[in-house]
Amino acid sequence: MAIKPGRCLLKQRxxxxxxxxxxxxxxxxxxxxxxSEYANNRRLMSLTTAMNIAAAIGCHMDDLYERIEFSSTE
Structure with a gap:
């Protein structure tokens, strides 16, 4: 099983x-x-950006995106 980011949850956070x-x-x-591009799912955050945003709003990086699980053969 692998994981990829789904919808951005920045607006909710x-x-x-x-x-x-x-x-x-x-x-x-x-x-x-x-x-705005991140919040409206037009652009994915880099790892560094996600770290900075998570620190600023007081959440974990994992809380910034929905998680989509998929088979690694997909």
Whole structure:
């Protein structure tokens, strides 16, 4: 069994802490347009970006995406 990222959960995580994308941009230095692309599933975060965003919002990197399990033969 292997795992790949599914839908980005960034919008939900921000809602939970009552913050918005503008705040996240200011805290992390990541442009608001990039954050929007992640949140709207138009772009996948790099490992470094996911680490920085998770640290900023106080969650684990695994909490930023749904997990999709699939057979490694797929």
């Amino acid at each position: 921000l809602r939970e802490i009552r913050k918005d994308q503008q705040w996240l941009s200011e805290v992390t230095g990541i442009t608001k347009s990039q954050i």
